[in-house]
């Protein structure tokens with residue numbers, strides 16, 4: 001009897017065995033899927049990397065223990081001590097902490113570029129500048145980056161472009177096809193999709209960069225566990241279906257919130273008055289994703305009353321799961337910013353971020369109505 005499973009089993013092992021020295025030599029000399037030690041590679045994490053590589057149209061991918069370790073890996077592919085890196089000012093707080101608090105200690109200099117200057121980079125590039133890190137859709141204001149234009153600016157200045165595509169997912173946008181050199185994801189979010197995995201991925205346009213990323217992952221010990229890899233690969237199979245539902249639900253809710261008297265502003269690329277609506281439509285293949293933010297009265301008591309009155313939607317400071325959740329940027333993702341930095345980005349006390357899930361939209365609308373009625 002031969003056993004032939006339809007799905008890849010979980011290879012929950014830290015190490016693989018060799019029959020003899022010939023088998024060991026074959027591992028080192030023959031190409032192909034052979035395994036020695038899970039930190040170097042495992043069928044479950046390889047499967048996940050290959051599937052994401054296909055979706056992002058890369059020349060190689062490596063999965064990592066988290067989105068943070070994916071960003072670290074990507075930056076280390078191009079930058080070493082003595083180099084200078086540029087980063088978009090509107091960026092995930094963890095990314096700026098990694099650059100400002102950790103990589104600067106290792107001799108990597110960092111400068112933040114305001115969105116207004118990102119397409120020219122005029123005055124920001126030094127002789128030792130190696131790369132620019134940006135996000136496709138920013139958190140929490142949902143600014144959409146024109147990736148083709150920013151890639152042109154980078155090419156003109158001889159910089160590598162790293163794009164964090166977490167909010168868009170490869171279903172909406174493929175940064176490598178628009179000129180990026182590396183795309184990273186917090187796989188924790190849409191790619192796995194069920195709020196039960198912490199993982200990351202680095203996908204490269206050049207095979208040599210993917211190989212370098214794999215080397216960094218192994219040597220720094222940034223690998224993903226087989227079980228997390230298996231769970232994420234399972235979630236990934238429904239990514240396309242989920243993104244359609246996330247996008248359709250988010251559009252309905254954004255339109256409804258926009259006309260609600262207790263809502264002062266809604267930030268969603270799918271709304272015609274969003275500053276990058278046309279770009280988002282083109283770059284997102286007609287979909288706008290499941291993330292939106294909205295502003296209620298700028299006082300914490302109103303925010304608390306809104307949160308407490310919700311019966312279905314929990315306050316959970318993450319995003320992109322199949323069930324809807326809200327987050328509070330001032331108190332979570334953007335807590336480390338100074339009040340002036342928050343003010344300049346429009347992140348006020350009354351700003352609430354909504355990660356729209358794939359539930360029945362009427363159920364979500366009713367819950368939001370309950371929350372808003374309590375303010």
Ligand SMILES: Cc1ncc(COP(=O)(O)O)c(C=O)c1O
Nearest residue numbers: 066067068092164166186188199
């Ligand atoms: C846009 C973005 N990039 C990267 C990360 C880091 O990912 P992880 O939490 O999987 O390390 C996050 C986490 O929230 C994020 O929102």
